[in-house]
Amino acid sequence: MATYTINVNGKKREVDADPDTPLLWVLRDHLGLVGTKYGCGVASCGACTIHLDGSAVRSCSVPVGAIENQKITSIEGLSEKGDHPVQLAWKEHDVPQCGYCQAGQIMSASALLKKNANPTDDEIMGAMAGNICRCGTYNRINAAIKTAVKNS
Structure with a gap:
């Protein structure tokens, strides 16, 4: 278990997690951002897609320990009022x-x-x-x- 400071939807957030915990579960279980969905767990379906430094990635296959200083945007952070x-x-x-x-x-x-x-x-x-x-x-x-x- 380690403490990570990650930039999610423009805010610095601290989470305690194992380094190999998929970002999907950090978003959902640690931060309560449940808009990102679990689909297959093997990066094949796209339900868990988020932006990592502006690129679409499957959050089920990205371990939190690999994030470093990258900016994460979940569906909740795409626009404040749902007006993207x-x-x-x-x-x-x-x-x-x-x-x-x-x-x-x-x-x-x-x-x-x-x-x-x-x-x-x-x-x-x-x-x-x-x-x-x-x-x-x-x-x-x-x-x-x-x-x-x-x-x-």
């Missing part, structure tokens, strides 16, 4: 059905748009390929990302 262009587009297109994967989908989409303000269909498909939606809302996800591009 991707979040607004998600609402406009009524993307969620069950909603379980949506935080990870939104985090992947927002990381894509931060790096590429006008992605092609192929670039959207490539960035979102690792995010699984059991409800199959992929067409609405794609449409929402295109709307977010227009509204950014």
Whole structure:
């Protein structure tokens, strides 16, 4: 067990955890940030996607001991009022059905748009390929990302 000071959603937070504890469980169990979901535990489904220094990563596969001074953004920190262009587009297109994967989908989409303000269909498909939606809302996800591009 060790004490780590991590930067989560713009705030320094101290957590006591084993160095190999996945960041997913630090966010959920230690910090109460439950918007990041557990899906598969092997970085294959995307439900646990967060931003690490602006890049989309699977928090289930990143040990807290490897974070160092990187900035972590969870779905709770994407925007204060839920008004990020991707979040607004998600609402406009009524993307969620069950909603379980949506935080990870939104985090992947927002990381894509931060790096590429006008992605092609192929670039959207490539960035979102690792995010699984059991409800199959992929067409609405794609449409929402295109709307977010227009509204950014």
